[in-house]
Amino acid sequence: MAYGRMAEIYDHLMNHAPYDKWVDFTEEIIRSSDIDVKRIADLGCGTGEITTRLATKGYEMVGVDYSAEMLSYAEHKSSTNMITIDWLHQDIRELSGLTGYDLAISYCDVINYITEPADISQTFQHVFDMLKRGGLFLFDVHHLPFIMDFYVNETFAEVTDEASYIWFCIPGEEVGEMYHDLTFYYLQDGKYERFDEEHHQRTFSIKFYKEILQRIGFENVKVYADFEVNDENIDDDTARIFFSATKGPR
Numbered sequence: 001m002a003y004g005r006m007a008e009i010y011d012h013l014m015n016h017a018p019y020d021k022w023v024d025f026t027e028e029i030i031r032s033s034d035i036d037v038k039r040i041a042d043l044g045c046g047t048g049e050i051t052t053r054l055a056t057k058g059y060e061m062v063g064v065d066y067s068a069e070m071l072s073y074a075e076h077k078s079s080t081n082m083i084t085i086d087w088l089h090q091d092i093r094e095l096s097g098l099t100g101y102d103l104a105i106s107y108c109d110v111i112n113y114i115t116e117p118a119d120i121s122q123t124f125q126h127v128f129d130m131l132k133r134g135g136l137f138l139f140d141v142h143h144l145p146f147i148m149d150f151y152v153n154e155t156f157a158e159v160t161d162e163a164s165y166i167w168f169c170i171p172g173e174e175v176g177e178m179y180h181d182l183t184f185y186y187l188q189d190g191k192y193e194r195f196d197e198e199h200h201q202r203t204f205s206i207k208f209y210k211e212i213l214q215r216i217g218f219e220n221v222k223v224y225a226d227f228e229v230n231d232e233n234i235d236d237d238t239a240r241i242f243f244s245a246t247k248g249p250r
Contacts (some may be wrong), residue, residue, distance in 0.1 A: 005195045007069035009163045009186050011047055019049045021227045022107045026054065026138060028229045029244050030103070035134050037102040043092045043127070043139075044110030048074030048085065055083050062086040062098065093119050095126035102132055106139040109240070115177065115202035121212050128216050131247040137218065138244050142203040144176050145236040152178055162187050177202040206234075209243060218245035 030037045038060055042051040045063030047070050055061040055078070063085055065071050071087050078085045090096070092106070093114060104127045114120050127137050142151070156167040168181040180199040185192045206223055213221050224242040225234040234241065 005069070006182070006184065006197050007047065007067060007073055009184065010070065011049070011073070012160075012163050013158070013165065014049075017049070017108070018227070019053060022050050022105075023053045023057075025224075025227050025229060025242065026103075026105060027057070029136065029138060032229070033136060033246075035102055035136060037136070039101045040103045040105060041098055041101050041130065043095075043104055043106040044108070044113070045074060045087075046070050046108065048077055048087075050105070050107060051085055052078055052081065052083055055085050062088055062101075064088045064090050064092060064095070064098075066091045092126070093123050095123070095130060098130040100132055101130050101135060103136045103138065104131060105137075109140060109142055109201065109203075111139050111141050112201040112203050113199070115200055117204075117208075117212075120204075120209075121216070124212055124216050124218075128218065128247055133247055133249060135247045136244060137213075137247070138242065140240050140242045141209065142201070143234070143236075143238045143241045144203050144205055146239045147176065147178065147203060149236065150239075172200075172202065174202060176204055206241060213243070213245045217248045219248040220244075220246040 040054055040059045040061055042061060042063045045051045045065050048063050051061050051063040051074065063074055068089050071089055075087050111120070114123055131137065151169045152171045154169050158165055164185045166183045170179045170181060172178055178201055180201065182197045182199065184195050210221050222244045223232055223234065225232065225238040226240050227242070
């Protein structure tokens with residue numbers, strides 16, 4: 001299962017991830033909107049790096065994740081730093097019990113783990129329902145041309161003293177679908193332990209995501225390239241597409 005034992009070394013492997021850029025992007029969009037954002041739901045929060053950063057800025061946060069292991073590390077992190085965050089163990093395809101939020105975010109290609117169109121539509125509907133009228137939904141996905149050129153059929157590796165991995169990116173049957181076959185070696189009590197995980201992702205066209213958002217009732221749908229908020233300068237070298245959408249009156 002994805003993000004099972006990987007949770008043990010996730011923060012180590014992601015220590016160069018641009019978490020501050022996700023936070024800056026979020027706050028830039030908030031500043032450019034007309035909504036007073038106080039309550040934020042982080043959907044697919046992982047070990048809570050973005051969640052905790054936003055909480056320290058004064059937002060009332062809830063972090064939601066499918067992996068109990070990831071949430072355990074997130075909760076330890078927030079309690080150690082005396083940061084108040086609600087952590088919720090749920091599949092974001094089946095969100096329940098969340099209402100009245102000003103903003104929902106889902107970053108670091110979480111939406112790409114939802115591989116069926118019907119499930120994406122269901123997830124977006126749940127997000128729509130949990131937001132206040134005029135609330136914002138921000139998320140990112142892999143850009144389809146980029147993964148076809150730079151991910152699919154490629155092999156990646158990283159070696160450090162504490163942990164190493166080998167990552168094979170295998171194409172699926174559908175365009176934009178890929179399976180990540182991952183082998184990890186993790187230093188534990190003086191010995192390296194091996195474990196394996198398989199992650200399944202799929203990305204769709206920009207038009208596909210836009211159409212679902214608009215059909216559900218989101219308005220003012222905008223797209224951005226790689227953390228940029230000032231224009232829509234998207235080309236085939238764009239790695240990550242960001243979306244912003246506003247809950248309409250429906």
